[in-house]
Amino acid sequence: MQLKLNNIILHSLAFNTEGELKCYPRNEELANSQPVEELASELHRIYNAKPAKGFGYFKCAEEDNSRLPFEIELRKFIDEESNFVDFSSAASSLLVGELLKYDFVTQGILAFVHYNWMASDYLIVALLENKDSVMVTEQLDLNSSHYLELSKVQLAAKIDLTEWRQNSDSKRYLSFIKGRAGRKVSDFFLDFLGCTEGMDAKIQNAGLMRAVDEFCHVAELDADEAIQAREQVAQYCNEQIKEGSEIEVKDLSDHLADVSSRDFYQYASEAYELEDSFPADRGAVRKLTKYVGQGGGLSVSFDQKLMGERISYNAQTDTLTIVGIPPNLREQLTRRSNSEDDSE
Template sequence: MTDGRDEGQMVSDALLDNEIVNVIVHTVNKGDGGFVVDDRREVLEVGETVQRLIDQLAKIYAAKTGKSHGRFEEDAENYPVSKFLEDYFQKGSSDFVSTTLNMAKSLRKSVQGTASTGGHVFFAHFRRVTDKTDFFIVAILNDELGAALNKSKEVVDALHLDIKGFRLAGRVNLSSWAEGADKYLSFIKGRGQDKVSDFFKIFLGCNNSVAAVLETQKLGKALEEFVQSKDMSEDQREEFLRSAYSICKRYTDKDLPFEVKAFANELWPESPEDLSNVFEGSGLDISDGFIPDKRSLRSFVKFTGGSKNWRITFDRAALSNGEIEFDTKSEALVIKKLPNELLARLRMEVSQNGEED
């Protein structure tokens, strides 16, 4: 029973996660002669069902691991999606239907000759309500055969969109892009999905070459966040970070790319999703595919610092076993158990200075 309001009115009255600006779907079908675009010529009406679909897509995409982050390629001739979106979002010279139809045609070119089966391509421009950030998401969804009960309580076939199982999707932070941010584009790059996702990366025109040093530093920050979230003791913290260091050093030594899912499974096997969720929720946009930087990895197990006249490097273990103490109030380090040779030199230096006075 309804209260007489239409679906759109009920959506507007609800507390929304995302304000949908525009949404449309085109279908890329695979036929005997290759892929063809079955297009739609008007945007979808934003009712309760469409709102729920886009909210789910946005939420599931944000939670998925195995994403690569980057920016648009500068070559807009060969990678035209950036030009299409620029005309739509920044210049306002193209409407949403034309923009997405051009993108669907570009996708058709990229997917030709691949093993992809195509699917329904959803394009959505939405604004996150909490901070008014604009996003554009494109995701390929497929039909899934399920079962339903009809009015006679008979079980019948029922096709529905496989929202949770999508493997090909990308997202542009339109607001960050317009503000000139360094990274604003991402796409799903699942483990072992390189050959499948390559055409989608090409379609988006995503340049995901990343600086290994920066990505390794961000990884260290995410690990610190995880340690704090688990309220680990000093010994647990040290063991955890040393294990992270060992895993990443193996990646470096063997020239293996970092992957969030594989890393989390090895480092925190009892509940890898907990670690993955911290990575995804940190806002650091840690990319898959980089080779950890060996020098930057040292920060996982060592503290290093200095000034014009001195430099110090010590393991985390020195803090946990009491060899070095840090006084937060005075912001001073107290070093204990100095080696005999250093003690002798320091005593001699102090003695000589006293005689000179």
């Protein structure tokens, strides 16, 4: 589905001659063009595909329960009390202020993209790396060029403006890319937005996967039916990920109606504290149909339906037996074995 671009602007965060981080704002929005629309669409696609995202909402100031600066500026834009240029410039200055409070200081291009997709309004705020590159001309000469590194974006957030306006009690209208190990570099980005974490999508996904496993047991599904149920759930979840949509537990329950007459939605609602809808986590979904494990230099992954057929596990000896290993692995092992024989 094609998104409808409403507003887009880029501002630069860079060090001045004294080594201080400054915001160098653009004084007008980017005019709609094919490259601009492609940038917006690609940023939307890459952001949605990011697996590690948190969800939250705008918090209030602790001392007087008032709104924090970013939300104030955003509300002024939404209420048409300011334009997109003024909003984005004010927000960029807020980000510079937060960056200076941390040891982690970075340059880059700050993008603000306001668009409509699937009947909802969204705002993406992302700090992008501006990379240098070399390109070959038609005359086979070399020219230097700059490009935005979209695929590696780590500092970005998306606000569902429709959800924010219509459901003030929501705890998940704002999503953000989570940082990696240790203290999250995204902390200052959340402070800049005035966001606090709400729903944990990983916990929701883990709960759903447990619910599916236990549902197969309480519904007394045989081995083949249980495999079919897990595969149907995985297929549904992967389709939602591909479409950029969320898991709808009631909709998922309808997909399981062919496997069991028992209502999965009713069972999950009674036994687990699941939201009616939440984003799918690709890693959790993968474990529905596969056994996956790694450690000590060993990594193993195989389809669950192979257990008891080509693969068996002996708990007493902690031994996994595989009958019929993949051809490419067999070739490597045979080559290594022959090489050792020749050296003797």
